[in-house]
Each structure stands twice: as structure tokens, then as C-alpha cells.
Amino acid sequence: MVHAYKNNGYDIVLDVNSGSVHVVDDIVFDLIRPIEELLTNRFGTADITADGAADTTDEALSAELFSELKEKYSEVTEKYSEQDLTDAISDILELRRGEVLYTDDVYENYVEDFKERGTVVKALCLNIAHDCNLRCKYCFADEGEYHGRRALMSEEVGKAALDFLVKNSGGRKNLEVDFFGGEPLMNWEVVKKLVEYGRSLEKEYDKNFRFTLTTNGTLLNDEILEFANKEMGNIVLSIDGRKEVNDKMRPMKGGQGTYDTIIPKFKKVAESRHQLRYFVRGTFTHNNLDFCEDVKHLADLGFKQISVEPVVAKPEDWYAIKEEDIPYLCEQYDELAKLYIQRQKEGNGFNFFHFNIDLEGGPCVAKRLSGCGSGCEYLGVTPWGDLYPCHQFVGNEDFIMGNVFEGITRPDLQKMFKESNVYSRPECQKCFARYYCSGGCAANAYNFNGDINTTYKTGCELQRKRIECAIMIKAALS
Amino acid sequence: MKHVKTLATRNLKESMKKGGCGECQTSCQCTVGNQSC
Numbered sequence: 001m002v003h004a005y006k007n008n009g010y011d012i013v014l015d016v017n018s019g020s021v022h023v024v025d026d027i028v029f030d031l032i033r034p035i036e037e038l039l040t041n042r043f044g045t046a047d048i049t050a051d052g053a054a055d056t057t058d059e060a061l062s063a064e065l066f067s068e069l070k071e072k073y074s075e076v077t078e079k080y081s082e083q084d085l086t087d088a089i090s091d092i093l094e095l096r097r098g099e100v101l102y103t104d105d106v107y108e109n110y111v112e113d114f115k116e117r118g119t120v121v122k123a124l125c126l127n128i129a130h131d132c133n134l135r136c137k138y139c140f141a142d143e144g145e146y147h148g149r150r151a152l153m154s155e156e157v158g159k160a161a162l163d164f165l166v167k168n169s170g171g172r173k174n175l176e177v178d179f180f181g182g183e184p185l186m187n188w189e190v191v192k193k194l195v196e197y198g199r200s201l202e203k204e205y206d207k208n209f210r211f212t213l214t215t216n217g218t219l220l221n222d223e224i225l226e227f228a229n230k231e232m233g234n235i236v237l238s239i240d241g242r243k244e245v246n247d248k249m250r251p252m253k254g255g256q257g258t259y260d261t262i263i264p265k266f267k268k269v270a271e272s273r274h275q276l277r278y279f280v281r282g283t284f285t286h287n288n289l290d291f292c293e294d295v296k297h298l299a300d301l302g303f304k305q306i307s308v309e310p311v312v313a314k315p316e317d318w319y320a321i322k323e324e325d326i327p328y329l330c331e332q333y334d335e336l337a338k339l340y341i342q343r344q345k346e347g348n349g350f351n352f353f354h355f356n357i358d359l360e361g362g363p364c365v366a367k368r369l370s371g372c373g374s375g376c377e378y379l380g381v382t383p384w385g386d387l388y389p390c391h392q393f394v395g396n397e398d399f400i401m402g403n404v405f406e407g408i409t410r411p412d413l414q415k416m417f418k419e420s421n422v423y424s425r426p427e428c429q430k431c432f433a434r435y436y437c438s439g440g441c442a443a444n445a446y447n448f449n450g451d452i453n454t455t456y457k458t459g460c461e462l463q464r465k466r467i468e469c470a471i472m473i474k475a476a477l478s
Numbered sequence: 479m480k481h482v483k484t485l486a487t488r489n490l491k492e493s494m495k496k497g498g499c500g501e502c503q504t505s506c507q508c509t510v511g512n513q514s515c
Contacts (some may be wrong), residue, residue: 021485028481084481091479102491103491111495123504174501210503359486362503364497368490371505378504410479435490439509463507 002102003432004032007472014471016432020100021359027088029081034073035077036102040066043116046102058093065089110425111369115419120170124161125391128191129182130155130383134216134258136250138283138319140180141395151383153185158194161381161403163314164203168407178212180380180391185219195231211237216250217262220269229272237266241308243295248287249319267302275304279353282308285319285406289328290347291415292336298348299343307353310462312444321458329463337469341476344360357436368422371438373402375417389417392443405474417442420452427455433464 011029013022023034024027031224035438039046043053066089070077077085095101107200122250130141131150162177169175177198178179179191215227228235239262240246247257269278278304291308298306310329313320321329336352343349362368372378375389382394385404393399402409422437440463444456 012494017490019486019490023483023485027483088481091481094479095482095484099491100489107494120500122500173499174503176504189498223503287493363492363502366494366498367502372507373504377500436508438505459507471485478483478485 001030001105001430001432004029005468007468008334008341008476010467010472010475012471012475014432015095015101016396016435017103017107018100018102019359019362019435020095021471021474022095023478025088026086027043027260028091029080030076030371031085031088031092034069034076035065035089036174036287038068038072039096039102040162045104046096047104048052048096048099048102049104056089059246059296060094061118062089065093073394098414101417107365108367111421111423112189112364115421116169119376119414119418120169120172121377122172122174122178123164123178123373124157125180125378125380125381126153126161126163126194127181127380128158128179128184128194131186131214132181132183133186133218133253134183134250134253135253137169138249138285138313138317142326143301152191153381153383155190155193157381157383157385157404158190159197160385162194162198164404164407166201166207169207172208174208174210174214176210178214178391180214183216183219184213185215185224188224192227195227210234214238217265217269218241218252220226225269225272228269230469233277235269235273235278237262237269237278238282239263239266239280239298240284241291243290243406244299245294246282249283249285262375270303272304279305279307281306281353283311284308285311285313285411286321286325287319289325290332291329292332292339295336295352296339299339303354304350304351309354310458312447312456312459314410315408323458326458329462333462333469335433337473340473344477354466355470357467357472357474359471364434366439368435370421375420375440377413392445393422393446398427417452424453424457427460430462431464433460433467436467437463 003016004014011024011026013024015034036046043050066085075130088316091273130153131152165175195211198199200365202209210233211231212234216238231279243259246259250258263312266280273371282294288294291326311319330374340352372441378390380388380391380394381404387401387403388394388399401413408414420442422428422434425439428439440455440459442452444459445454448450448456458477
């Protein structure tokens with residue numbers, strides 16, 4: 001499977017199944033599809049590893065393809081000289097011979113084997129506080145009210161969660177615990193005690209805990225920052241961008257804006273962490289479709305690790321992204337990609353979460369096929385210890401999987417999530433992005449379609465655009 | 479090659495032989511795409 005596209009003056013060919021990326025000129029770009037079709041007609045597939053496909057020498061095949069192209073695709077071949085056509089065909093066949101072009105999908109049976117492995121848990125998202133001092137309009141926790149069931153996690157429940165994690169982690173050494181909410185700083189003393197407890201378990205069980213903290217930042221102070229810098233592998237700081245955008249969507253309980261309170265605190269976090277191991281993270285909505293301006297604003301404030309992401313909302317919500325917004329949002333991603341390149345070249349670059357891509361050392365195919373591991377490797381925990389497939393399922397009681405004291409009591413749910421992957425979602429079969437998004441978010445799929453083995457259409461369209469931009473950026477900066 | 483510059487040859491097929499250790503970070507939409515093994 002090949003995805004060929006043009007972006008910002010670059011002709012890019014992504015060989016989906018091998019993960020190879022090629023920057024090509026117009027003639028190769030124009031010939032990629034016709035040659036794929038001719039090879040498929042001849043061998044049943046364009047993949048070099050197909051039966052008999054490697055028997056014909058590239059030299060002989062090149063001559064035959066040249067004749068067929070002239071005959072069947074004259075509208076393409078008449079644009080180029082015979083020498084250029086010969087050279088381009090030769091280059092394409094060389095890539096094919098090297099198994100970095102026209103490769104077939106050989107992973108479906110592999111993922112079946114992978115599913116048979118025992119399930120281990122390696123990450124927990126602790127909803128340490130079902131309470132918040134903000135009333136964000138798009139909050140999936142009922143604007144911080146939690147449908148009337150506000151609560152703070154006790155030290156006892158938190159320790160039981162860490163014990164559950166260690167006990168169910170099998171041979172995995174690296175374990176993760178996210179302090180999430182609500183607002184975790186409203187339960188800070190318990191956070192500190194749980195970090196201390198986790199560290200005490202490391203030596204005893206030969207584990208390595210990576211703690212993270214997600215906060216709205218309003219309660220940050222020097223004592224908290226010192227502890228977080230020592231213990232937290234990542235800190236996520238919530239801010240939507242420009243003051244008017246942020247304060248409209250992220251007000252305090254009393255309605256006043258938060259921007260002026262959090263900006264100096266966030267700058268201090270970023271500098272104290274040497275501009276690493278944190279993200280300022282915003283949400284864009286129908287209210288600020290020009291989100292590129294919000295990213296630019298955050299970059300101009302000096303932040304180097306930035307994520308601004310589309311809201312996921314019910315279609316009837318006033319701030320929901322609509323289908324007709326997508327073309328404009330794609331233009332915004334293009335604009336942002338150009339800004340990203342410009343700033344990098346000026347030596348004043350920033351990282352954008354959805355444009356980061358590792359083409360050389362990215363994850364293995366097993367990880368790419370199975371995704372985030374929600375519902376099996378990764379679970380969400382409520383303040384009273386209930387286990388959910390992830391933080392986004394919390395509150396939907398159909399998805400309670402057990403609790404930290406008794407363990408998993410719904411192995412059927414665990415099995416359902418474990419068997420959910422790229423191959424269980426029909427829409428992914430023809431999508432070039434599947435090894436970069438792993439089939440998308442199960443919670444979004446469920447919330448929009450009532451089935452985790454589906455996809456969230458708006459999310460898919462924006463994800464594909466982001467991946468195209470991310471690869472183009474690699475081409476521009478290479 | 480005159481007409482092609484290859485940016486990445488990650489070779490996902492090769493990763494079937496050695497991958498799957500599960501020690502990498504949990505990802506969420508790092509994402510899977512930008513994660514490093």
C-alpha cells in the first residue's frame with residue numbers, strides 16, 4: 001500500500017507497510033500509481049516478495065514497463081523525455097527490490113499471535129481528585145461537578161492501586177502512573193505519599209515508576225514545583241492559547257478568567273525543567289478554529305513543548321467541531337507546519353505534539369497495531385478504586401472492569417479491548433495512517449458510534465492531515 | 479538514485495522479530511506515531 005501526496009512543494013511517497021518514506025520528483029510521483037497497477041496486473045501484487053515477482057530482472061522488467069506505460073498511460077509519459085522515464089522506472093524498481101516500496105501487509109497473522117500473550121497492566125491513570133476549581137466548558141467531567149459525586153482519592157485507595165499495578169505487571173519493568181483529575185493539586189498530600197510509596201516498591205519488585213501530573217496550574221507554588229521537578233517524568237499544563245480564547249473556555253468557579261494567573265506559573269515550570277519534559281496543552285473548539293494563532297501565541301510566550309488539540313464533543317454542543325470546519329482546520333495545520341519549519345530554521349523552534357514523528361526509531365509494529373493499550377495494559381482508577389478501560393470511560397458504569405482491591409472482575413471487557421486493534425476496525429483497512437494512529441481512540445469510537453471497533457470520522461480526517469504535515473516537515477528539515 | 483531521496487526505512491517487518499517487549503511508554507492521541515522505541 002502506497003500513499004502519495006503533495007504538500008508545501010514536496011512530493012512524498014509513504015510505503016505504508018514497510019514504514020519507508022521517499023521524497024520524489026514529479027516524474028516518479030506520476031509513475032508510482034501506473035507502475036503499481038501494471039505490476040499488480042502481472043503478478044497479482046506489486047510486492048517484490050510475491051511468488052515469481054523477483055524472477056524477472058529489473059532491467060528486463062523496466063523495458064517491458066516502459067512499453068506498457070507508453071501504450072496505456074500516454075497522458076503521463078508524453079510529459080517526460082525517454083531518458084527521464086527510463087531512469088524513473090529504474091529508481092522505482094530499485095526501491096521495490098529493496099522492499100521499501102509496494103510492500104504488502106504481512107502483520108494480520110502476527111497480531112493474532114500477539115493477542116494470545118498473557119495480559120499485563122503497565123500503566124494507571126489515577127483520578128486522584130474528582131473535583132476541580134475550574135469550570136471548563138468542554139470538560140468531560142460535567143464541568144468539574146462529576147454529576148454530583150465529587151471525591152478525593154484516599155491514601156489507602158491509592159496505595160492499593162499501586163499494589164494492583166505491581167502485582168499485575170508481570171515481567172514489565174517500566175510502569176507508569178498518571179496523576180489526573182479533576183485537579184490533582186486539590187489532593188496534593190496524597191499525591192506526594194503515593195509517589196513516596198511507589199518509590200519504595202521499586203527496589204523491592206525491580207520496577208521503575210514514571211509518574212506524570214496533569215494540572216490546570218492555578219494552585220501551583222514553589223513547594224509543589226520542586227517536588228514535581230524531582231519526581232514527575234512529564235507535567236501537562238492546561239492552557240488553550242490566547243487570553244480571550246482561554247478565559248472564555250476555562251473560567252474559575254466564579255467565572256473569572258485563569259490566563260493571568262497561570263501564565264507566570266507555567267513560564268516558571270517550563271524554565272525550571274529546562275524546556276523539557278512538559279507540555280502546555282490546549283483544546284481548540286468551534287470557537288477558535290484559527291488555532292494556529294493559539295500555537296503561535298504559546299510559542300511567542302517562550303514555550304517549547306506545545307500541544308493544541310481538537311475538542312471531542314457531542315454534535316449538539318455549541319463549541320463542537322462540525323464537519324464543515326474540517327477543510328479550514330486542515331488549512332490551519334498546513335499553516336502551522338510552515339510556521340514550525342520557519343521557526344526551526346531560525347533557531348527558535350518549538351515542538352508540536354501532533355507533528356512529532358520518529359521515522360527512524362519509532363515503535364515496533366506490535367505497538368503500532370495495538371495502540372494505547374486501554375482496557376488491558378492501561379486502566380483508569382476512580383477515587384474510590386473502581387477500574388475503567390481509561391480515564392475517558394470513567395463514569396460509564398457499563399465499563400467498570402473491577403476495582404483495585406479485588407482486581408479485574410470483568411475479564412470479558414478486558415478481552416474485548418485486547419482484541420481491538422487496527423484489524424478489528426474495517427475503516428482502517430484502506431487508511432495510510434493506521435500505523436501512526438493504531439486505529440484511533442476507543443473512547444471516541446464508543447462515544448460516537450457505540451462500538452469501540454469503529455472510528456471517529458472527524459478525528460481520523462484531522463489525524464491523517466497531521467501525519468501528512470509531520471512527514472512533510474521531516475522532508476523540509478532533512 | 480536520480481529521482482528519489484529516501485527519508486526513512488524504519489522497516490516495520492524487521493521489528494516483528496525483535497519487537498513487542500512492551501517496555502515503551504503508554505501512548506495517547508507521546509502518540510504511537512511519535513514514540514521512540
